[in-house]
Amino acid sequence: MLVGGRWVSTDETRPVDNPATGDVLTEVPEAGPEHLEETLAVAYKAQKDWGRRTYAERADVLAAVIDTVEEHAEELAQIVVAEQGKTITEARGEIGGVKAFFDFALTQKYRNVGEVVASSAANRQLMVREEPIGIVAAIIPWNFPAAIFARKVAPALMAGNAIVLKPSELTPLSALAMAKVCEKAGVPAGLVSVLTGGGRSIGKALVEHPLVGMVTVTGSTRAGREILAQAAHKVIPVSLELGGKAPVIVFDDADLDLAVQEAFESRFWNCGQVCTCNERTYVQRGVHDEFVRRLLEKVNGLVVGDPLDEGSQIGPKVSQAEWDKVKAFVDGAVDAGARLETGGGRPEDLADDKGFWFAPTVLTGVSNEMDIVQQEVFGPVLPIIPFDTYDEVVEYANSTDYGLTAYAYTEDFRTALSLTEDLEFGEVYINQTGPEQVQGFHTGWKMSGLGGDDGQHGFERYTRKKTVYLDYRRGS
Ligand SMILES: NC(=O)C1=CN([C@@H]2O[C@H](COP(=O)(O)OP(=O)(O)OC[C@H]3O[C@@H](n4cnc5c(N)ncnc54)[C@H](OP(=O)(O)O)[C@@H]3O)[C@@H](O)[C@H]2O)C=CC1
Numbered sequence: 001m002l003v004g005g006r007w008v009s010t011d012e013t014r015p016v017d018n019p020a021t022g023d024v025l026t027e028v029p030e031a032g033p034e035h036l037e038e039t040l041a042v043a044y045k046a047q048k049d050w051g052r053r054t055y056a057e058r059a060d061v062l063a064a065v066i067d068t069v070e071e072h073a074e075e076l077a078q079i080v081v082a083e084q085g086k087t088i089t090e091a092r093g094e095i096g097g098v099k100a101f102f103d104f105a106l107t108q109k110y111r112n113v114g115e116v117v118a119s120s121a122a123n124r125q126l127m128v129r130e131e132p133i134g135i136v137a138a139i140i141p142w143n144f145p146a147a148i149f150a151r152k153v154a155p156a157l158m159a160g161n162a163i164v165l166k167p168s169e170l171t172p173l174s175a176l177a178m179a180k181v182c183e184k185a186g187v188p189a190g191l192v193s194v195l196t197g198g199g200r201s202i203g204k205a206l207v208e209h210p211l212v213g214m215v216t217v218t219g220s221t222r223a224g225r226e227i228l229a230q231a232a233h234k235v236i237p238v239s240l241e242l243g244g245k246a247p248v249i250v251f252d253d254a255d256l257d258l259a260v261q262e263a264f265e266s267r268f269w270n271c272g273q274v275c276t277c278n279e280r281t282y283v284q285r286g287v288h289d290e291f292v293r294r295l296l297e298k299v300n301g302l303v304v305g306d307p308l309d310e311g312s313q314i315g316p317k318v319s320q321a322e323w324d325k326v327k328a329f330v331d332g333a334v335d336a337g338a339r340l341e342t343g344g345g346r347p348e349d350l351a352d353d354k355g356f357w358f359a360p361t362v363l364t365g366v367s368n369e370m371d372i373v374q375q376e377v378f379g380p381v382l383p384i385i386p387f388d389t390y391d392e393v394v395e396y397a398n399s400t401d402y403g404l405t406a407y408a409y410t411e412d413f414r415t416a417l418s419l420t421e422d423l424e425f426g427e428v429y430i431n432q433t434g435p436e437q438v439q440g441f442h443t444g445w446k447m448s449g450l451g452g453d454d455g456q457h458g459f460e461r462y463t464r465k466k467t468v469y470l471d472y473r474r475g476s
């Protein structure tokens, strides 16, 4: 792991599994208190200089990071596949996302860093200036281990901060590889550190450390709530990007081919392990059966297999624990009366394989109250629920504790515009699917988050304001 500019190993280590084989891929160090103290002491000094550099100077360094990512793109994609299990095609897309997050940070090169406010007294000036925060702690998940590293590091560095990352214990290798890329690109030593270990151990200690001035988290709502509580006594800003339970709503008048294709893509991307995934699909009764028929044709054609094989479309779940969680949701839904249209557990042709394979699964006859509709599944499982009226489906969509992303398909402009007002979500897509764009604002409502990432609003969260009163009267 990268401790204040030094690559450090430890006697105590923890395994990293390959989800496609179930075998141990490698071991990584277990960060301890001494590593945290060293990391933060070095970051504190490095940030003082970095924060005084101009945006243009910082942009030059970040531009070199993009070039170095490009130079190592395939190697980085292979690392994502090995530890997270997404297909090589999806992993190459993730590395493209890495570059996009840095590219957006570069657009801040000529950023407006404050404003002069009209003073109520002559010969005086009142300015509100934007400044770096200092040291940022980033707690990141396993579903996009390289892209979410970039989503946090790029704005944090561009705004003049240092950053210490605690990657998920499931996928530390991508963060370590990205830290090497930053080092090779010329990011000054100590500005980017990666501490490997458990969230409730080194992650908690990082969040609670007095030198950490802001925390940014992407992960489950459970983790986000714990981290918010851990940071509360320090009264520091916390950004939370948490769980999702995105509805796809298909009205009778929708372009059905478009709705089927995008509901399908949005559910099974990354084996369903995306916070913006289609977690539940509501279909108006008039087109419900045709929608299900067309969707099943696509789902039953999906190729589940070796993520390094260019022909594979879905890799394994990231861990056995995650596999067990998804299986419990499916079995619970069937026990509650849902109909299993396809899938439901391990694919037959991989029944004896050690990988964490889960067959693409579709459930019908599902009611809105079922756990599989109310709770985040985060796997290749799609429950489909029929509805009759606009008011009914809006009530269904808004009925969960989550409020990150929602999608709707309709050709009626009144319905579309009304949905953008009535849906209680931080992101609403009409007649299109994701992913979100880096210049937008990836923000969750309700239990899906606090603050947000990306765009101008996400960038601003890595800065703080200073108001300056300047009296330039010439003598008295
Ligand atoms: N809204 C969004 O943009 C996204 C949301 N998610 C959500 O995250 C979940 C899956 O990701 P997953 O990594 O399993 O999420 P987890 O919540 O398990 O972990 C996320 C990160 O938080 C760390 N962590 C957990 N508890 C604490 C704590 N008390 N203090 C400090 N750090 C802690 C974890 O460390 P450790 O390594 O020990 O697990 C990990 O690095 C899903 O629910 C998914 O929806 C995922 C991606 C994006």
Ligand SMILES: O=C(O)[C@@H](O)[C@@H]1OC[C@H](O)[C@H]1O
Residues within 6 Å of the ligand: 097, 143, 144, 147, 148, 218, 273, 274, 275, 276, 435, 436, 442
């Ligand atoms: O966090 C998620 O799951 C999504 O926001 C995902 O993360 C990186 C990708 O660029 C996003 O689509």
